[in-house]
Amino acid sequence: MKSRRRRFVPLVAVFGAGALLxxxxxxxxxxxxxxxxxxxxxxxxxxxxxxxxxxxxxxxxxxxxxxxxxxxxxxxxxxxxxxxxxxxxxxxxxxxxxxxxxxxxxxxxxxxxxxxxxxxxxxxxxxxxxxxxxxxxxxxxxxxxxxxxxxxxxxxNIEGFWYNKAILADNGIEAPATWDDLVEAAATLDGAGVQPFSAAGKDGWPITRLVGDYIARDLGPDALRAVADGDAKLTDPEYVKAADAVAALGEAGYFGEAIGSIDYNAAINEFLTGKSAFFYMGSWALANFNDEAQNTIGADNIGFAPFPDVEGGKGSIDQVPANVGxxxxxxxxxxxxxxxxxxxxxxxxxxxxxxxxxxxxxxxxxxxxxxxLPETTQIVQQQIQDAPSSILWFEALFTSKGTSVSQTNGGGLASGSISGADFMKLVQAANDEG
The missing domain is CATH 3.40.190.10 (Periplasmic binding protein-like II)
Structure with missing residues (x-):
């Protein structure tokens, strides 16, 4: 059912709409x-x-x-x-x-x-x-x-964790089905001298995607709608838990060194040249994966894992993070x-x-x-065909200011320079201001 009561107006476009009625x-x-x-x-x-x-x-x-x-x-x-x-x-x-x-x-x-x-x-x-x-x-x-x-x-476009099949196999790791599995895999890789994740910390939004997905898996697919409708706040403990979980990965150094200087292209390059095991990204990256000049690890060496379940959560792993472009x-x-x-x-x-x-x-x-069709495209097509429903990205229902503040500070979660609680406080304040 649609909701008419909104505390702030959603604004996710890359261009402005003007103020004309x-x-x-x-x-x-x-x-x-x-x-x-x-x-x-x-x-x-x-x-x-x-x-x-x-x-x-x-x-x-x-x-x-x-x-x-x-x-x-x-x-x-x-x-x-x-x-x-x-x-x-x-x-x-x-x-x-x-x-x-x-x-x-x-x-x-x-x-x-x-x-x-x-x-x-x-x-x-x-x-x-x-x-x-x-x-x-x-x-x-x-x-x-x-x-x-x-x-x-x-x-x-669907989103999830793309992974290097050979790196995971060499380290005895299976595609993670739960958040705990993902954290354990990251610890194992880090201990073996392998960078667990590539991410565009400079851009911020690939990190904030993880926060939104965790919220959906833990609190259910409508949890961020509740924030948009004013029925909950990002600063509520159950929401802060998600940002803390992502910040913990950053504090452990699992995104590599100088994450704040890594942009979108650099992050893709890290993954496609075998310098990391996991890469959270949308299926729009298929063009890069299917380009032999960029992809030195081989398209057939890339697997896909949906964002994992959170133990005891109300969401489900088959609710795919997505956007309709x-x-x-x-x-x-x-x-x-x-x-x-x-x-x-x-x-x-x-x-x-x-x-x-x-x-x-x-x-x-x-x-x-x-x-x-390339194997990676077939994977995406199958995931889309099988998914019964989807979830929106973290900033989908935010104000323009909330979106900007979120993405500006997202890299701080990956570098460990900002806590989950402080991140959520900044974003909630920006959304409240409109």
Whole structure:
């Protein structure tokens, strides 16, 4: 069930939405509103994958839909995209299909104003509801705090611990199923002179991901929603426990030396050159794993372990940490038979098309996956297919300031320079300020 009571407004976009209210917008100028007899799409200039896949579908599986309502595309630069959506929504001129608002709170405004299609109901009518994978559907619903679907997962990224199979085998270690197993494995590796974890301490967010995952495993998948709704605080002892657990890894030196200077690329390089055993990261890193120039340990030497269970916790190891990358929404205005036909065709064919054309894993079920998928991609695809539900990342429901403070101080947990309690105090204060 969706919650309307929020202490602070979620803001996780990489670009700002502006401060314009939907009911107070003037004419947008150069709008991308739906036109009669066409199927309009608005995307970000920087994202060519979605429109490229749509164009490929228009020439093949969706040729009939293209003939009835030709695809007409428009674009707007990423940094201004949410503001563009606000302006178009203000004059009720959203495109038939567009990239969804990057800011969950803005998307919530569209939902509350009945400007976007209830896709759960529509996909049921069209008979293709089963083409959305459960984990992807769960992620979208959790992101917007809704019990129905309002966007589609053109991407789906899962997160977990990638590991070097040879290093673990050489040290008699199996993929960890519990947090205690993970800590024990790290101690064994450290004792053998092997760096247990690679992580981008300079960026901070890969460390904070561990805090959020621990909370979900220990307190349950809705624990961070309770914080967003004001029913709990990050400074509550049961939440601090998670940050303390991650800080303990840092205090033990398990992330290596000078972790605060290691950025994203350096962390990937450490893992792919065999300098560490574990690497917590999302499946977007598959491009690096499958690049022989970067990966000197070999793609077939990389295994995947879901974030482990916490003993006695209310969460489950099969609730996969995930995000939907770039979801798309459909405008309620001018949504008729032609638009419904496009929706059905996209949902039925997009997953296979984008995987074949661009190597992108989506949240759609597949009918004809490529036979030559790399092993790491197959692992991700299987994990996504099998996962019954998902959990959001640590900062997903934070304010922009809360997100910034969290990620700025995340590296301190990995270096042991900040305690879990102090970290949570800083982040909670930033969220309270808004």
């Amino acid at each position: 939907l009911t107070a917008c003037g004419p947008a100028g150069g709008g991308s509103g739906a036109a009669s007899g066409t199927f309009t799409y608005l995307g970000q200039t920087e994202n060519t994958t979605i429109i490229g896949t749509l164009n490929a579908l228009a020439k093949d599986q969706c040729a009939a839909e293209e003939k009835a309502a030709p695809l007409t595309a428009d674009k707007s630069a990423g940094p201004q995209f949410d503001q563009k959506l606000q302006l178009l929504a203000g004059q009720d001129a959203l495109s038939n299909m567009s990239m969804a608002a990057g800011t969950p709170s803005l998307m919530q405004q569209f939902i509350d104003a009945d400007q976007v299609v209830d896709l759960s109901a529509e996909l049921d009518k069209l008979g293709v509801a089963d083409k959305i994978l459960p984990a992807a559907e769960s992620t979208i619903k959790a992101l917007y705090g809704e019990d129905t679907l309002y966007s589609l997962p053109t991407e789906f 770039v979801p798309v929404m459909f405008a309620q205005k001018d949504f008729g038979d032609d638009q419904a036909a496009w929706l059905k065709c996209i949902v039925s064919n997009y997953g296979d098309a984008v995987l074949n054309e661009s190597g992108v894993v989506s949240g759609f079920a597949l009918d004809n996956p490529p036979a030559d």
